[in-house]
Each structure stands twice: as C-alpha cells, then as structure tokens.
Amino acid sequence: MGVMRPDMVMRSIIPVVMAGVLGIYGLITAVIINGKMDAATYSAYSGYAHLGAGLTVGMSSLAAGLAIGIVGDAGVRANAQQPRLFVGMILILIFAEALGLYGLIVGLVVASTAEGKGKGLCSPYNV
Structure with missing residues (x-):
C-alpha cells in the first residue's frame, strides 16, 4: 500500500490499531483479576469466576480479531481502489470491535462479582 499509494498509509493502519486494542482488553482484565487474588481468602468460586472472565474476554476478542x-x-x-469506501470500512470495523468490547464488559462484571462470594458454595482447595 505504501509503495503504490503513499497518501493512503495512515488510513491503512486503522485496522491494525483496532486489532491492537483487543489485546489491551485482555491486559486490563488480567490486571484486575491479578489485583483481586489473595492466597488467604481466594476460594474455588473466585477461581472459576476469574477463569470464566478471562475466557469470556479472550474468546470475544478472538472473534472480534478475526472479524477485524x-x-x-x-x-x-x-x-x-475506491477511497469513498473508507467510511463503510470504518463502520464495519467499529461493529466488529463492539464484539470485543461486549466481552470486556461481561468479563469485568464476572470478575467483579467473584470477590467475597462463594465461601459456602465451593470449598477451598487445601493441600
């Protein structure tokens, strides 16, 4: 693209940037989950909830990344070939990015509800 149409280089980077944002969603979720881990009070329920949150964000970001x-x-x-298609491309990319954003929202809700719950639901794993 840069050789044939150097004026279109910045427009061509937008899908790459939008795909990179999906990785940041996973990083945000990992930092939040890591901040809630405490060896003394971490229950199996919290572990399964955090696993579910990570899988939710990961799988939705995978689907969004494939679409993007x-x-x-x-x-x-x-x-x-036709620069007037740029707005349509951006709209479709935004809808594809929404898949990852919805997964981030659900993952954060699941990760935030895991704290303090499940003490009677799942017994902790003791060695």
Whole structure:
C-alpha cells in the first residue's frame, strides 16, 4: 500500500490499531483479576469466576480479531481502489470491535462479582 499509494498509509493502519486494542482488553482484565487474588481468602468460586472472565474476554476478542482481520484486509484493498469506501470500512470495523468490547464488559462484571462470594458454595482447595 505504501509503495503504490503513499497518501493512503495512515488510513491503512486503522485496522491494525483496532486489532491492537483487543489485546489491551485482555491486559486490563488480567490486571484486575491479578489485583483481586489473595492466597488467604481466594476460594474455588473466585477461581472459576476469574477463569470464566478471562475466557469470556479472550474468546470475544478472538472473534472480534478475526472479524477485524477479514474486514481490514478487504477494506484496505477496496479503499486503495475506491477511497469513498473508507467510511463503510470504518463502520464495519467499529461493529466488529463492539464484539470485543461486549466481552470486556461481561468479563469485568464476572470478575467483579467473584470477590467475597462463594465461601459456602465451593470449598477451598487445601493441600
């Protein structure tokens, strides 16, 4: 893209940046889960809730990344031929990014409800 159309380089980076944001969603979730871990009070319920939160964010980001990759590839190629398709590409990328954002929201809700619950539901694992 940069060789044939140097004026379109900045527009072509947008799908890459949007895919990188999905990795930041996982980092945010990992930091929040890590901050809530305490060896003295960590129950099995909290562990399963944190596992579910991580899987939720990870799988939704995987699906969003796949969608962003497909749309980004086709959109950048189409944008090189017809620049008026740029707005449509951005709209589709935003809808694909929403999948990852919804997963982040659900993962944060699941991770935040894990604290303080489950003491009677799941017994802790003792060695």
